Amino acid sequence: MQYVSIQNDTATLAVSGYFNFSRCKAVKAELGTAFQNGCTKVIVDFGTTQFIDSAAIRMLCDIRDQVYPENFSARNATGKTLTQLKSGNLDSWLKN
Template sequence: MQAILTIEKHKAHIALDGVFTFEAHREFKAATMGALGNEGVEEIEIDFNAVEYIDSAALGMLLLLNERAGGRKIVLRNCTGTVRAVLDVANFGKIFEIR
């Protein structure tokens, strides 16, 4: 999986591409730490447009990001199909904004 970070003004955008499982933890952590390391970032948007599958390890990585964000807004975007179903079963809509 690839995690591509771009920062524009006060928003960090992380585009994920591939299968989001434990094997992706290094790429995901590098991208999210880059976003969290920028003091001007107020919102972190995770784009699932090119993700076909996520597992429980990915859910854990999202929860860790939420803890580390220090109150910054986290948005999960373009969640469809299996990805959306997994997020719904885990009640992630109560923790994150899902668009």
């Protein structure tokens, strides 16, 4: 898988560069595979993400609802990605 790695019950999502509408379909498909393989938690690693658009944010909100907030977190957001998360009051997702 290109965007999702699986370890035990956790799927870690990492999208390099622009995390935008055009990548959402592939990300959703990979997360679907992770869920089918027993993943119940999602970590989004923004370490290599330069920008995130509203479609990707909406998709992440849907995924967070699907796995429940206590099983969803994000990390390593900087620059424009961090700005986008803060503008939507979503920086509470970030855990260290």
